[in-house]
Amino acid sequence: MPVDLNGYWKMISNENFEEYLKALDVNVAIRKIATLLKPDKDITHDGNHITIKTLSTFKNYNMDFEVGKEFEEDLAGVDDRKCMTTISWEGDKLVCVQKGEKEGRGWTHWVEGDELHLELRVCGVVCKQVFKKQT
Numbered sequence: 100m101p102v103d104l105n106g107y108w109k110m111i112s113n114e115n116f117e118e119y120l121k122a123l124d125v126n127v128a129i130r131k132i133a134t135l136l137k138p139d140k141d142i143t144h145d146g147n148h149i150t151i152k153t154l155s156t157f158k159n160y161n162m163d164f165e166v167g168k169e170f171e172e173d174l175a176g177v178d179d180r181k182c183m184t185t186i187s188w189e190g191d192k193l194v195c196v197q198k199g200e201k202e203g204r205g206w207t208h209w210v211e212g213d214e215l216h217l218e219l220r221v222c223g224v225v226c227k228q229v230f231k232k233q234t
Contacts, residue, residue, distance in 0.1 A: 101188045106233070108140040108215045114227045119224050122222045142215075149164060164186055169184065192208065193208040195207070202223075204222075214230065
């Protein structure tokens, strides 16, 4: 059974995020703003339906999907690209593959205790973020 991702999560660390944004060709002004933010994650997980809201004072991004079903993802709130996205469970990790202009793009979410881990990948660059569950 996949892990329960439900909850509100506050960022506690963000490693290599600027390099990740550079690999996505995000302009320097947006990168500087983005690296100062500590977004929260609000996740609703009901069976194979998951909604992940990334919330910050600068910009919000909502992702609503069914696990295992490919869909077109509009990344206007991130790097203004579109890609074909598939998200699936690999054991207790939620793994996303984003097919588009950038090679090796995707992410993985998993839970360890009261922490939500997120590994973002693109073009060989890896960013690691950790969020703490709020009660």
